Amino acid sequence: VFFKDENIKTIKLSKNYTEMLGRPISELLGKNMDDLFPSDLAKSMVADDRRILKEGKTVEIEEAMNGRFYSTIKFPIYREGKPTYLAGFTIDITERKRAEDQLRDSEKQLRALAARLQSVREEERAMIAREIHDELGQVLTGLKMDLFWLSSKLPEDQKSLLGKTKSMLELIDTTIQSVRKLSTELRPGVLDNLGLKAAIEWQIGEFQTRTGIRCEFIAPEEDIALDQDCSTAVFRIFQEALTNVVRHSNATRVNITLEKSADHLLLEVQDNGKGIEESKIFDLESLGLLGMRERALYLGGKVKFEGIQGKGTKVTVLIPPKGKMGEMEVRDYD
Ligand SMILES: Nc1ncnc2c1ncn2[C@@H]1O[C@H](COP(=O)(O)OP(=O)(O)OP(=O)(O)O)[C@@H](O)[C@H]1O
Ligand SMILES: [Mg+2]
DSSP: OEEEOTTSBEEEEOTHHHHHHTSOGGGTTTOBHHHHSOHHHHHHHHHHHHHHHHHOOOEEEEEEETTEEEEEEEEEEEETTEEEEEEEEEEEOHHHHHHHHHHHHHHHHHHHHHHHHHHHHHHHHHHHHHHIIIIIHHHHHHHHHHHHHHHHHSOTTOHHHHHHHHHHHHHHHHHHHHHHHHHHHHSOHHHHHTOHHHHHHHHHHHHHHHHOOEEEEEOOSSOOOOOHHHHHHHHHHHHHHHHHIIIIIOOSEEEEEEEEETTEEEEEEEEOSSOOOHHHHTOTTOHHHHHHHHHHHHTTOEEEEEEETTTEEEEEEEEOOGGGHHHHHHHHOO
């Protein structure tokens, strides 16, 4: 605790100042700020103090000295209606600051780890998809050709053998189809070859056939150019949103909008189901939603969930362009 007079000299100091400044109290009283503190700090203190005396306002500031951090609240003391003295108290917030920094660092690390896990998973999926498609696909095609050759060599009166080879050929065909399906489900090739818009179109097609829920897709005519990280993230967010629609919404329709402008990429998925409950949106157990948020956050963007009871749920994904990453986070992250 400190008191200073109108000339910004110390009049009274609590005992703690001896510890903070490492000098006996007798050496501290009646001194200018310049005598007590490093000159830069003293200058800004005096500037604050003069402002307090001039404007009669309370000031709260954080200051650093000798590697420690302090938080100070200072206010004027009025005499005959005029701010004449000033007083305040300072607390050492170094430990709190360190804890905050550590927490922030570990949060950052966790986020980076999560992102790394996602991308490793994505690479692995792409690799397995390729292997399944190429290796297994080729073997099956070879097998099919051999079997075809074999059946063409069979005498026509070997009805039962011919019947058997025919059903084997059919079995191979369905297996080839399953292999294709499996590999596209792991990592849709359209995403890498034709981009986000085409991949969303493909996913919508699959979704409609599988669930019978009707979808409307509004997207720009031209292709949307995006780097792979971004299109993968948005695509996976989209898939999770659709999965949630089937699992939780009871919806009969989904409207999907994809839009790109100079300052964002926007994806909206709106269903006409029962509407997500407010309490689920920030529930710590909503890991699917958290995963969607994390993917967007990693790209400097955000995902918003809105539910209206009985009307439906809207999921909005906003991703800033690469160069503008920092801005959106600061602007309005909620
Ligand atoms: N489109 C939606 N309509 C209605 N409720 C929804 C919708 N999407 C999500 N919810 C609600 O939000 C909750 C959290 O969703 P989240 O995706 O995080 O988890 P989940 O789908 O239950 O499990 P998973 O971790 O497998 O995704 C759901 O349990 C559901 O109650
Ligand atoms: Mg889910």
